Amino acid sequence: PPGGPHPPTRRGAGGGTTLTHRRELWSYREIAAHIGVRPDTVRSYRKHALLPEPDVVERGRPLWYPETIREWVSRRPGHGWRRG
Numbered sequence: 001p002p003g004g005p006h007p008p009t010r011r012g013a014g015g016g017t018t019l020t021h022r023r024e025l026w027s028y029r030e031i032a033a034h035i036g037v038r039p040d041t042v043r044s045y046r047k048h049a050l051l052p053e054p055d056v057v058e059r060g061r062p063l064w065y066p067e068t069i070r071e072w073v074s075r076r077p078g079h080g081w082r083r084g
Helices: 028-035 039-047 066-075
Strands: 009-011 017-020 056-058 061-063
Touching (some): 028 066
Antiparallel strands (some): 009 017
């Protein structure tokens, strides 16, 4: 639709389009569900620069690729300290 989001397009070596798809993106809600907190907590993390910069900002909404958040979670202080 006009003005709507468009999926990313990858171009092959010859310049032709080889694959068109839209990668999954997470909002505050999906991040909150992934780490077991409320969306407002995730917003607070961003406000205090504890969350990675968004991968995409769509209509003013910050969005992240799941792999960005999984990587961030793996580096968070205290992650995995209760093993064994």
